Amino acid sequence: MNNISLSEITVIISAVLIFFSIVFGIIRLAVGPNTVDRVVAIDLLTIVTIALIALLAHQAERYIYLDVALVYGLLSFLGVLAVARFLERGI
Amino acid sequence: MTTIPVLTLLTIVLCAGILIGGLLAVLLDSMVSAVISAGLASLFASVVYVVLAAPDVAMTEASIGSGLTTMIFLYAIRKTQNNISTDKAEDEE
């Protein structure tokens, strides 16, 4: 097992750090005292997801997986914006 | 060969997130929070589809689950609220 390359170690470290971030976000979503806290958790998770999908594309060596990350990058703010506008009675 | 446990670990974390999101969507009192938790399940399902090598499905789930479903639910909740003062109290908890 000595022939693990630098790139694989990096992917493992980054993935574990991102896992912890996801776990913290889920905990905040579960315990969040009010709705806005939960929305903040969702906001965090969507943005972390973009990085995670990019990392998956790197790990699978497929260029095309980035298109999914592009969709999230462009559309993920709409869910948060919808809830925010709902809370301030905008829709 | 070390890449396989990472993918498995990732799948386990994401699936646990999906199940927690589903559980919260059933259990939470505030309706808006339930909709948000269902959105979490949809978000992680999309990443799981990427892991399972189905980017088309992941893209569909991303484009529909991220905004449109939440929006339609919120419109329906807004339209079915009887009393404005009570729902504001519910939002703030």
Next chain:
Amino acid sequence: MNILADFPISLIVLCSGFGLILLGLWGMLTQRHLIRIIIGFSLMDTGIHMVMVSIGYVTGGTAPIINDAVPMSEAVNMVVDPVPSALVLTAIVIGLGVTAVMLSFAVRIHRAHKTLMIDKLTESKW
């Protein structure tokens, strides 16, 4: 690490998809509010999609899109099954349409009865 490698990825996704179906069904059966029932339905929808996608997975497969990374001659040994993906792709859009129709029914019921708790909607009870 060997214990983890014994579980294939698709089995994990399959099990959590079943779990999500059960959760959605539980929500649909126990909740008393119509919109919450529809949320349960939407969860069940996601669970069914996860099960269908996981069935199409092939060990170590990559996406069924042929480009530089996947040459055409090697494709049969490398890609996952495209048929479940194609079915799920349409099913997700259908799910949104069905959810929209159910929610508009809920709005209509609320317009007539001023409530959405199914205990009070006794007219069509049998």
Next chain:
Amino acid sequence: MSALIVNEVIGNLLLIIGSLFLFSAGLGVLRMPDTYNRIQTGTKATTLGTILVLIGLAFLHPAWTLKLIILIFFVMLTNPVSSHALARAAHTIGIFETETTVIDQLKTANDNIDSNESCTSTETTE
């Protein structure tokens, strides 16, 4: 040859730094005392972390650069909008400060507007 190695080292380093930022953002969302601090950590640090991860990937795969730049552009453009709207909504529905808050500038700004135009404000800012 050496340029390739340098690229790889820089890319890997940026990946790790970016994931560290994402980790700290998650920690901040978990640990911060009140809602506005959570909004602050949950949106700013994640934006920086994601951008660093994407730049690192651009170093590792030079052929992907165009799409990654578009992705960074999208993230930089869309993320502040949602966090701004969220913070404003939190202020509007009356989640106010904790004990340690010193100044609430949006509230004073709204008060000034109200007193200047002397019209009935729709929102009650206490």
Next chain:
Amino acid sequence: MIKRMFIFIMLALMAFIFFNLASNYTESDSLSKLGQYYVEKGPQEIGAPNLVTAVVVTYRGLDTLGEVTVLFISAAGVGLLLRRSRRKQDEQTKKSDITHKAASEIVETATELLLPMIILFGIYVFMNGHLSPGGGFQGGAIIASGTMFLLLALPESHLSRLMIAVTESLSGFSYVVVGVLGVIWAGGFLDNRFMELGTYGDLFSAGAIPLIYTFVGLKVGFELSAVLDRFRQEESGSA
């Protein structure tokens, strides 16, 4: 109490069935016969690198037609259910005269910048459906998300129902016409080979697939926009 028992027993039975199914599951290490045929023959016959697109548009084209029909029916159903009768409308208009709180200036400004980008990205997705992941349904959903952003930022903005209805009907009609052209000039309904296949991997290749996906994308996008618009407009006049 007995209801609870019944629910519990039913869930336990479902869990038992699922457990049996999952315990007998083994991950397959090769494609099924059907998948193997599609993967081997698809690139030569259809000319699309994205095999999911090949399956959705041509091999299972009738499924897609039925799906588009179901979506149309659901959009029409939403429109029918959320319609208001005239008499009720007047009294409701007075009572539910909800003033939407205007969005802040940042959100309104972002509309000018982001909305064209979202629409453009949707068009990119459904034009490149045969090369990269994506296609008509995804692109349509992205265009509908653009409409949703407009409705979020400017809640009072007016969407022309006539334009939506005309575009949707025209694209649906053109979709069927393209399918029938496949019957006339090629092998069958929704066969894409009545246009030449072109260079493998180009933007304008794979026969009629970009054309079909453009129509599907426009139809899905405008239908979902119409659904959103119907959900929004309760108090405005023309029903």
